[in-house]
Amino acid sequence: MLAWYDAHRRELPWRARPGEAADPYRVWLSEVMLQQTTVATVTPRFQAWTARWPDFRSLAQASDDDVMTAWAGLGYYARARNLAACAKAVVAEHGGHFPTTEAALRKLPGIGDYTAAAIAAIAFGEPATVVDANVERVVARLFRAATKPAVRAAAEAITPRDRAGDFAQAMMDLGSAICIPRKPRCLLCPLRDVCAAFAAGDQVAFPVKTAKARKPQRYGTIFWAQAGDAVMLVRRPPKGLLGGMRALPTGPWVGEPPGTTDAPIAADWTMRNATVAHGFTHFDLQLALATARVERHALPGDAVWWPVESLGEAGLPTVFAKAAKAIGGA
Structure with a gap:
């Protein structure tokens, strides 16, 4: 060898x-x-x-x-x-x-x-x-x-x-x-x-493969809130999946499609026909896409207004980058 x-x-x-x-x-x-x-x-x-x-x-x-x-x-x-x-x-x-x-x-x-x-x-x-x-x-x-x-x-x-x-x-x-x-x-x-x-x-x-259990399917909604030429980004919690990353707002990832019940701000949300699919180690995820045009205002916590044209510099995890591309913001 x-x-x-x-x-x-x-x-x-x-x-x-x-x-x-x-x-x-x-x-x-x-x-x-x-x-x-x-x-x-x-x-x-x-x-x-x-x-x-x-x-x-x-x-x-x-x-x-x-x-x-x-x-x-x-x-x-x-x-x-x-x-x-x-x-x-x-x-x-x-x-x-x-x-x-x-x-x-x-x-x-x-x-x-x-x-x-x-x-x-x-x-x-x-x-x-x-x-x-x-x-x-x-x-x-x-x-x-x-x-x-x-x-x-x-x-x-x-x-x-x-x-x-x-x-x-x-x-x-x-x-x-x-x-x-x-x-x-x-x-x-x-x-x-x-x-x-x-x-x-x-x-x-060889190697002998063992049968893999089917991964559970989860669902969620990604929210694209755009004010002028900027979109709302949040910071995910430091612990857990994608912890500490900048991301588009999303509701919980659960067993049934949740709709817009967990939107980050009040707005006239429109559900897009497209969805985004992404596989994680322990589950598969399907995300609906909700969009809204809003007035620019102060945001809570670590949320920011991020220029849409430079969204590629935000370091979004792949699942959120996919969503931005599907919406047409990246």
Whole structure:
């Protein structure tokens, strides 16, 4: 695997070149950004982020509002809050440098088992076992391992003590480019001759997938209150889904379409024919769209009048950006 990696490694903006030491900050940031997000999507966002905040100290000094705005569109917004909290903890408790062990890394905000292992192996060379979706697929096929504990045990057994970080990245690259979910490119695989699933001819049966429960459906209404050339935006509560983000006002997300009963202000609301659909991890959401022209007046709390023409700079989460586009305001 290491010989294959040396010849075929991907060039990625967060990955150290051969002979260079990995930057722990860039390793950490990339691993957090890549959770449930593709390399193609992450690459330009990573480059913009590191141009603005190139290290722990600069990120620790950033405002929460700027961090959340920069994260908009990458999903799972708790990750952005944890990035800011982790940077502050690294500066305050570790002098601006990550601790080097997997166990110490797990004590920092937002760093779980997988991320701690990835940082420890890639940034510090610790022989930690890294199992993301690509690695899981490679190992499951290599050993015809049918359960996650079996995959984990097999991955631990083959993780080398030397170059553990390169080995982890090699397995990631193999899963991304060759050992792909459908129609794996086995004739190009350096592990083909020792792959149990290839020998059995049942590669696509692994990893074994468990049936997923159907996600519940929720409904809500998004309110577009426009005064002249500005639209009303609110700040979502700091805790909970999309916490702390600027957003269009919305009523509760419930089991039945709620209409305009929870409008943020009194107005002559018009229900649009269009709706916006969005999927979250634990439920699917369908939002009706209500619009109104109103007089500009003082707004309560953190609500603001935001220029419609610069709405793209508000850092709206994807579901609200979709709504704005459907209404014609972005």
